[in-house]
Amino acid sequence: MPIIYIYNLLLAYVINMEGIMRIAIPVDDGNVCVSFGRTPYFMLYDTENNESSFINNSAANSQGGAGIKAAQIIVDNNADVLITPRCGQNAAEVLIAANVKIYKALNNSIEENLNGFKNDKLNILTELHSGFHGDRGR
Amino acid sequence: MVTGEDKMKIAVLSGKGGTGKTFVSVNLTFVAENSNYIDCDVEEPNGHLYFKPEILKREKIYEKIPQIDKERCKGCRKCVEFCKFNALAHIKDNILVFEEICHSCGGCMLLCPEKAISEKDKEIGEIQEGVFNNSNIYTGSLNPGEETGVSIIKRLLMKANNKPYTFIDCPPGSSCSVMESIKDVDYCILVAEPTLFGVHNFNMVYDLVKLFDKPFGAVLNKCLDGENPAEDFCNKKNIKILCKIPFEHQLGKLNSNAEIASEKNEKYKNLFSSLLKTIKGEFE
Numbered sequence: 001m002p003i004i005y006i007y008n009l010l011l012a013y014v015i016n017m018e019g020i021m022r023i024a025i026p027v028d029d030g031n032v033c034v035s036f037g038r039t040p041y042f043m044l045y046d047t048e049n050n051e052s053s054f055i056n057n058s059a060a061n062s063q064g065g066a067g068i069k070a071a072q073i074i075v076d077n078n079a080d081v082l083i084t085p086r087c088g089q090n091a092a093e094v095l096i097a098a099n100v101k102i103y104k105a106l107n108n109s110i111e112e113n114l115n116g117f118k119n120d121k122l123n124i125l126t127e128l129h130s131g132f133h134g135d136r137g138r
Numbered sequence: 139m140v141t142g143e144d145k146m147k148i149a150v151l152s153g154k155g156g157t158g159k160t161f162v163s164v165n166l167t168f169v170a171e172n173s174n175y176i177d178c179d180v181e182e183p184n185g186h187l188y189f190k191p192e193i194l195k196r197e198k199i200y201e202k203i204p205q206i207d208k209e210r211c212k213g214c215r216k217c218v219e220f221c222k223f224n225a226l227a228h229i230k231d232n233i234l235v236f237e238e239i240c241h242s243c244g245g246c247m248l249l250c251p252e253k254a255i256s257e258k259d260k261e262i263g264e265i266q267e268g269v270f271n272n273s274n275i276y277t278g279s280l281n282p283g284e285e286t287g288v289s290i291i292k293r294l295l296m297k298a299n300n301k302p303y304t305f306i307d308c309p310p311g312s313s314c315s316v317m318e319s320i321k322d323v324d325y326c327i328l329v330a331e332p333t334l335f336g337v338h339n340f341n342m343v344y345d346l347v348k349l350f351d352k353p354f355g356a357v358l359n360k361c362l363d364g365e366n367p368a369e370d371f372c373n374k375k376n377i378k379i380l381c382k383i384p385f386e387h388q389l390g391k392l393n394s395n396a397e398i399a400s401e402k403n404e405k406y407k408n409l410f411s412s413l414l415k416t417i418k419g420e421f422e
Contacts, residue, residue, distance in 0.1 A: 063223065094229055
């Protein structure tokens with residue numbers, strides 16, 4: 001997705017100018033959760049004071065559209081950045097509309113991903129999956 | 139008790155795909171002669187391949203999708219919170235609508251205190267009406283990528299006109315589209331094949347017809363000599379076996395050439411005529 005890539009690069013530039021950021025990471029049992037939309041919790045990390053807080057992901061049990069709702073939660077909690085192993089197209093559409101920047105997680109360690117972000121080691125998430133929308137679960 | 143005037147609606151379902159729903163419903167339609175055949179398997183309708191009906195009418199099917207009036211929207215988020223399917227998001231004073239996720243319930247429009255939501259049509263598929271001998275052949279088809287064909291099925295089932303029999307060829311599985319297809323039927327035929335996988339899914343539709351409190355019986359398709367897990371299941375659960383269809387080369391060949399077995403071969407015609415009689419008998 002080249003357009004998203006360019007968009008994210010521009011946004012990275014703007015964000016770096018400002019410096020202070022709120023980072024959201026899907027987490028589960030002390031690690032980065034493989035799922036964005038259905039992660040049980042999100043960790044919110046503030047680069048200003050290095051404080052982190054945790055919120056429930058009420059989208060986790062949605063019948064469908066979990067990614068959209070989870071993205072709404074991220075946006076409502078004023079995150080500027082999301083670090084996640086994966087992200088669906090619909091969720092990305094919401095996040096991009098809200099100028100949230102999406103990075104691909106390095107591995108499942110929260111700490112390494114935060115350090116990776118601080119040291120500019122993370123890559124923009126460019127592969128957006130079209131969803132795991134059940135086998136015709138209608 | 140079924141009299142000459144009574145009309146019977148019979149659904150054919152199986153759980154697993156490729157078990158023989160279309161084969162059974164097409165052949166029953168053929169032997170019943172003056173009847174309706176409704177292909178509710180809107181994701182991959184194929185009954186028409188056998189009938190090759192002359193198409194008399196095509197009708198586009200639309201669903202309602204919310205349309206937001208930005209001027210009126212005050213961002214209260216009642217619609218976003220209401221939507222069970224999460225088809226709406228509220229970002230930067232805009233409501234984003236995810237059309238392919240929307241189930242067209244219309245709830246957001248009813249709920250909006252500012253009357254900022256109207257509905258627009260989105261085409262999701264088509265219904266074709268045709269004839270084969272004295273029978274009406276109805277086929278629903280859902281456009282690729284659409285979430286659900288339930289509204290096409292609803293519209294299809296309204297079409298069934300005054301014929302003594304209506305055969306409903308159901309989608310595979312046991313979810314919404316199957317429930318919609320069997321909701322108003324008088325009888326369900328569960329088609330089973332002698333595989334463990336088939337029996338697993340057969341068990342699911344068995345639970346479904348019981349939940350819907352429908353009279354039902356089983357047709358054992360692809361029967362070979364020896365062990366038959368589907369038959370064992372029926373015996374264990376005390377499910378009436380309506381008939382057994384043999385696994386035969388000749389039958390496979392007729393089917394793969396999209397021929398109606400009962401039309402080409404007297405043996406199969408007798409088999410399905412007797413199945414129809416058995417089903418009629420279930421009502422007496």
